[in-house]
Amino acid sequence: MKITWIAFMAAMAITPVLIAQKDSVATHPTWAAGMYGSISVGYGLFSDPFRNVSVMGASLPATGLIYSMDAGIAFRNKFGLRAVIGRIAARNIRPNIKRALEAANPGYVATFLSASGVNNKLSKHYAIGLSYAIPRNQWCFQPELLLGSTTVSLETTFVQLKELGTHRACFYKVKSDFQHYKSHTLTFGGRAAWYVGQYWGVFADAWFLTIWNNFQYQVEKTDLLEQTMDTENVQIKNREFGATGKLGIFLQIARWEGNGY
Amino acid sequence: MTRALFLLMSGLCCLLMFGNFQCEQHYCSLEFELRNWHSVWLNNSGIEPITSSDPIPRSALGIRLSAAFLNPDSLSVSENEACSWQAFHPISQLEIFATNGFDTIANGDNISSRFRLRALNAYSFQYLTLEQALGPVNFFYAPVTPDYEIDLVMIEPPSQSGAYQFSVKITYDSLSMPPSPDTFFTLPTVILQ
Numbered sequence: 001m002k003i004t005w006i007a008f009m010a011a012m013a014i015t016p017v018l019i020a021q022k023d024s025v026a027t028h029p030t031w032a033a034g035m036y037g038s039i040s041v042g043y044g045l046f047s048d049p050f051r052n053v054s055v056m057g058a059s060l061p062a063t064g065l066i067y068s069m070d071a072g073i074a075f076r077n078k079f080g081l082r083a084v085i086g087r088i089a090a091r092n093i094r095p096n097i098k099r100a101l102e103a104a105n106p107g108y109v110a111t112f113l114s115a116s117g118v119n120n121k122l123s124k125h126y127a128i129g130l131s132y133a134i135p136r137n138q139w140c141f142q143p144e145l146l147l148g149s150t151t152v153s154l155e156t157t158f159v160q161l162k163e164l165g166t167h168r169a170c171f172y173k174v175k176s177d178f179q180h181y182k183s184h185t186l187t188f189g190g191r192a193a194w195y196v197g198q199y200w201g202v203f204a205d206a207w208f209l210t211i212w213n214n215f216q217y218q219v220e221k222t223d224l225l226e227q228t229m230d231t232e233n234v235q236i237k238n239r240e241f242g243a244t245g246k247l248g249i250f251l252q253i254a255r256w257e258g259n260g261y
Numbered sequence: 262m263t264r265a266l267f268l269l270m271s272g273l274c275c276l277l278m279f280g281n282f283q284c285e286q287h288y289c290s291l292e293f294e295l296r297n298w299h300s301v302w303l304n305n306s307g308i309e310p311i312t313s314s315d316p317i318p319r320s321a322l323g324i325r326l327s328a329a330f331l332n333p334d335s336l337s338v339s340e341n342e343a344c345s346w347q348a349f350h351p352i353s354q355l356e357i358f359a360t361n362g363f364d365t366i367a368n369g370d371n372i373s374s375r376f377r378l379r380a381l382n383a384y385s386f387q388y389l390t391l392e393q394a395l396g397p398v399n400f401f402y403a404p405v406t407p408d409y410e411i412d413l414v415m416i417e418p419p420s421q422s423g424a425y426q427f428s429v430k431i432t433y434d435s436l437s438m439p440p441s442p443d444t445f446f447t448l449p450t451v452i453l454q
Contacts, residue, residue: 111308112385160385165306166320167377167414171384224388225377225416 033254034074040205040248041067044088046240064089065122066244072131074142076256080131082144087122091240093213094157097174100236101159101219111169112160123151127187138195146187151180154215173220174234184212189244199252209242289344295328295352295409298444300429302451305414310379316452319418323379324357324448326429330409348399354432355391355398355411360447361426363419372427375417388414419453426450 044066068086098110127148134141154176162169189207196202215236222229303323304313310323357376362368378394379386389397391413398411419425431444 109308114384158384162308164308165318167305167323167379167388167416169386169388171387224386 033256034076034080034252035254036070036072036074036250036252038070038203038248038250039067040070040203040246041065042205042244042246042248044207044209044242044244046089046091046209046211046242066125066246068125068246070248070250074131074133074256078133080133080142082129082131082146084125084127084146084148086125088125088150088242088244090121090123090153091211092116093152093215094155096213096215096236096238097157097217098159100234100238101161101172101174104234105161105163105170107165108161108163108170110159111162112158114158116155121153123153125150125185127185129187131191140191140193140195142191142193144187144189144191146185146189148185148187149182150185150211152183152213152215154178154181154217167225169224171222171224173222174217175220176215176217181213181215183214186210193250199255200250201252202247202249205244205246205248207242207244207246209244211240211242213238213240291332291344291346292349293346293409294331294349296331297329298429298431298446299327300446300448301325301327302448303412303414305379310412310414316454319422319453322418322451322453323412323414324376324427324429326411326413326431328409345400345402351399351434352395352431353434354430355394356430356432357391357413358428358430359425360428363421363423363425375415376413377416379412379414388416422452422454424450424452 043064045064066086066088068084070082070084072080072082074080094113094116098113102108102110125148127146129144129146129148131142131144134143156176157172157174159172159174160169161172187207187209189205191203191205193203194201213236217234217236218231219234220229220231301312301324302314302317303310303325304315304317304321305323306318306321310325312325356371356373359366359368359370359372362370366372373391376391377388378391378397380389380394380397394411426447426449428445428447
């Protein structure tokens with residue numbers, strides 16, 4: 001599914017670009033005009049941003065770290081392609097599991113949720129999509145729409161639920177057949193780039209991400225009063241949102257003459 | 262040069278002879294005694310059981326037994342030190358009786374099978390029968406605490422609301438010659454909703 005999306009978006013991007021190339025007048029190596037590469041580092045806030053961290057009971061911002069390497073090309077007609085390879089703060093999905101179990105068992109509340117091992121870790125993030133350049137003197141603004149994926153660590157999770165009003169309690173061992181899952185992402189954002197030199201500059205990126213999760217789990221449920229155990233398969237589907245800000249530096253091989261980008 | 266080597270070797274020899282090297286961590290094992298038992302009613306309606314003197318829902322009734330936790334060796338143990346604690350006079354039987362009968366239960370019947378120990382574990386808690394409870398009651402790993410508490414929950418409550426009275430009997434292992442006789446006390450009347 002993900003490959004289909006990427007292929008579709010790439011085809012959509014390339015078609016107008018190839019047409020535009022015929023009319024372009026480039027200086028320096030024509031084939032390189034508008035090509036750039038960049039590196040950036042920043043911070044991201046995702047759904048429940050501080051659930052990722054628990055150091056001595058305090059929340060630390062280190063888990064929101066995000067960095068990425070981008071490569072792209074902006075064509076003469078201002079449309080462009082951008083590919084992103086990077087890392088974003090690993091998201092602890094255990095609270096999602098806890099919420100899903102509480103939702104499936106009305107009247108029960110979680111009395112225990114095992115700690116996550118993904119604190120302060122990063123997970124892979126890949127994205128590809130379209131950008132559009134709006135040059136203004138030394139500045140260039142680039143809105144962008146990217147499709148991609150990010151890895152989620154599917155750790156075995158232990159949850160204990162207790163029924164309010166009674167002694168009844170259940171212990172859940174939630175385990176996936178896979179260690180990792182790739183969630184689809186849709187990124188809408190923009191870049192404000194400032195040309196310090198002829199072919200390089202600095203920029204600030206802002207992203208708004210939507211992340212689709214669809215996890216399959218095997219759940220072992222032990223009733224603590226009855227001492228009975230059931231096993232069932234559970235699907236947890238949800239959507240998360242994130243906002244990130246990054247600062248970086250870019251290098252452009254050549255610029256379109258007269259267009260300022 | 263020779264003098265420096267001599268001094269170095271002498272220093273090493275002194276270290277080996279007089280140094281207090283420890284290759285293994287000291288294993289800390291202590292004994293405890295329990296005195297002055299008390300009991301209160303528990304309401305386990307919420308996430309954690311809380312003590313209550315008000316009417317309690319029948320399905321959430323519990324008893325908290327507490328005793329003074331004494332260390333006969335009078336050893337000072339820091340709170341961070343992980344020690345195993347073993348009862349100097351182990352409890353051999355923990356029983357609950359219905360002072361007044363209810364449902365099919367006659368006055369004075371043993372209703373221990375209707376109770377479970379709410380034992381804390383690495384995750385949160387688990388329920389143990391009172392026979393299974395003797396293990397964790399007499400031997401545990403825990404930081405030093407001034408109080409010793411046992412939470413018992415009633416999993417088969419009376420079918421009707423009303424006033425009820427229960428008794429607790431704690432029997433010690435007779436082989437270890439307990440300093441005090443077995444303990445038997447009756448809890449105050451509880452109103453069940």
